[in-house]
Amino acid sequence: MKALQVDRTVARFAMARVASGLRPGAGGRFGPLRLVDVTPPDLPGPGWQRLSPRLAGICGSDLATVDARSSRWFEPIVSFPFVPGHEVVADAEDGRRVVIEPVLACEARGIQAFCSACAEGRRRHCRNLTGGHISPGLQTGYCRETGGGWSLALVAHQSQLHDVPEGLADEAAVLVEPAACAIHAALMPMGAAGAGAGQEPAAVVIGAGTLGLCTIAALSRFREDVTRVIAIAKYPHQRDLAARLGATSVAEPTELRRAVRRVTGSWIRDGGQLSGGAPLVIDCVGSAASLADALAVTAPGGSLVLAGMPAPAHVDLTPLWQREVSLSGAYTYGPEPAMGGRHSFDLAFELADAARFERLLSATYPLERPVEAIEHAAAAGRRGAIKIAFDMRGEKKIPPN
């Protein structure tokens, strides 16, 4: 079957790193991703079934992989070669239309004695990402046995499957996985100081790509304690969508501090430092610059959530220390205590429908055009796009085992 596969080829990773330094997305042409003909993955054990992807999104972490810019942190928790693609809407063998929750935790790995995190339903914190009857891999799309969404077939454990509600278009369903990540970030606590007496309970979302826009929509729908959402968006179409999805203020990156000042009633000190800031800041970019910006506008005692997958960064953490800012990551999803234990995916289906997420899917490509697809995704902002995906709906399905 056709699949886009990432091989562990040092020369190709090196070429991708050099090329993507000149032009993001160039790894699609020179890097480790190749269109190959492979045997469909076998079922690793009981509870697994084969899926035929309909749409599979291209995520920021996928781009980092293809461009060879991912952190080396991931090395022990992936297994080569792998087929990327973890934002997937697919047809299951039993006829269901599903999206997958890609984290490969104890249950999917066939580990009977769940780790403490999985026992509590927090698969994202699983301690056994390298154990069980499949190879290392933090998620589907990074594990050699499971395959991934950028192909005509992958396998998934029943614990990973979520039924797509009837009436929700594939184009919206493919946004459910990133939406679930965004919801998890949006529901993070506001920090020790909270809004504080007399302070505007505002949240700042830095970045307005897929993750940022979904976060804005999630804050707007699920956080009654957040009355103002300030979106920082680089491109006009992002600003427009941010406002439509619930941002109460939208500003360009260069206007960040003033935008936060206006909403929070802070003052600007010499050097541009804010006297206050927002009690909740969510960085959906993950660069050194965005993290520094986020730190600059987080209120004393506030909470800074890193939702975008970060790269190695050099950042002055003095404000973090002096203002006792809580810095936390927001990775994937799970039961959300703030929503009475409802699962992020359950909330994401609701959000994708209510906020009409199908409008976030800007373009699709066949598997045969990975170079164009990757380049489009890497330049999505500049090219007026949000989410780019591979479309396998016209392909002949791989027969079941």
Next chain:
Amino acid sequence: MPRPGFVLEVDRSTPPVLVWHGEGFRLERLPAERSRVVYAPEPLAPLPDPDAAVRRALLEPLGDSPPLPELLYAGMRLTIAFDDLSLPLPPMRRPDNRQRVIEAVLELAAEAGVDDVVLIAALGLHRRMTDAELRHCLGDRIFDAFAPYGALLQHDAEDPSGLVMLGQTDKGEDVEVNRRVAESDLLVYVNINLVAMDGGHKSTSTGLMSYRSVRHHHNVRTLQHSRSLMDRPNSELHSSAWRIGRLLGQQVRVFQVETTLNNDTFPSQMAFLQKREWEWGVKDRATFVAASRGADALSPSAKRALFQAVLSPQQMTSVQAGEVEAVHAATIANLHRQQLVEVEGQSDVVIFGLPHVGPYNVGSIMNPILVMCLSLGYFFNFYIGKPLVRPGGVVIVSHPTPWAFHPVHHPSYIDFFEEVLSSTTDPLQIEKLYEERFATDEWYRHLYRTSYAYHGVHPFYMWYWGAHALEYASNTIIVGGNRRAVRRMGFKPATTLADALEMAEDQVGRDPTITYFRCPPIMLANVH
């Protein structure tokens, strides 16, 4: 005998005309047979002895006011308020009119044994003046006699303990005034009537009152119905200011001293700026070339510093004192004598070349909002009768319009530009959605009161100033401006004047008639 202003019909022999472009100028050739240029009158002769004229005005007041000495007595509280640095433009050479008048008033006060005298810069919602600026306006003698003893104040429209509510007009307008003024036995107001909008009751009802009062006349409704701002009987802004000023006058005795200037605007080194182009001599041409090339070679900040250092040789042409309305009527007559130009009919397009300085960027940057205000607020409103351009016509403005703001003087302008204008340019929407938040923002309030910042609401007023023009003209095109900044304001950018004229044809049809209003020097078109 100075020549009056006149309208030149452009033909094929007309030389290129000088068009101001911020800190620089361009020579532009206008289309023949359908363009005209409005030139200002030549400078009137100044008063031969201005100090004597001032003293005579104080002793022989207009209206029902007694001479000033009869209003002065020992033990009284005397307050002298004066216009701030927003005029004249460019700042005039010393001695400034304010210095001459205040020295004469103080002399009479001293003769009467008045020792409780306070001077107040009538800032309204403008930025505070620096010591150097105060010295320039008042002279060293006055500054040194008052400032060290806390008797030279600057009006603070946000000082809760420094304001007094005197009541409301019959139209429900709040009259909240500077406490020192309210508690004075006499207020002497000293003005420079640079343009016809200034003076009269507007001096006190803008310069010495709070935001709560000023908002009654500085709003979109009044500005849209001020046609023009420079023609008081047809200005809703002035009607409101007059009601407020009259109520103040019922509770505080006001002795108004108003002065006018001739329009000798630029120093002799820049004499070509005053002259009509076909009368330029070799020296004028050489100076023009040297000034243009020299300016082009400088960085924006260096150019700004150079141009902001220019002092005007304007001189006093009249002074009148006494009862506010009688004084102002005489002032306007004197101002018209210098500034009025008769113009027949309107054109499809009007062109304004904006200079480096307007009322709100003395010593500062002409930011995009001030470009809008100076062009659509001031230049457009320099008319009596009807605008120079027909309804639905096009306004073309020449100015670099940099995306640049003075961070100290104009902090709320930056937010206005970034937040407000990126969402709407409609004055009514802006007023409804944003004004109150900006006006009550604590940071802006702090900077207005303690630093050198314009009040938080000030950029709104700049935008409202152009509300009449925005409603009246179909389009505004800015030549040579920062394209993003121009678009942010809802205007169209053009690279050259020729491009702008071609773009204007989309609105007004082919071969439009064109008026170039060659200002400065400041003038007032009486359009028939």
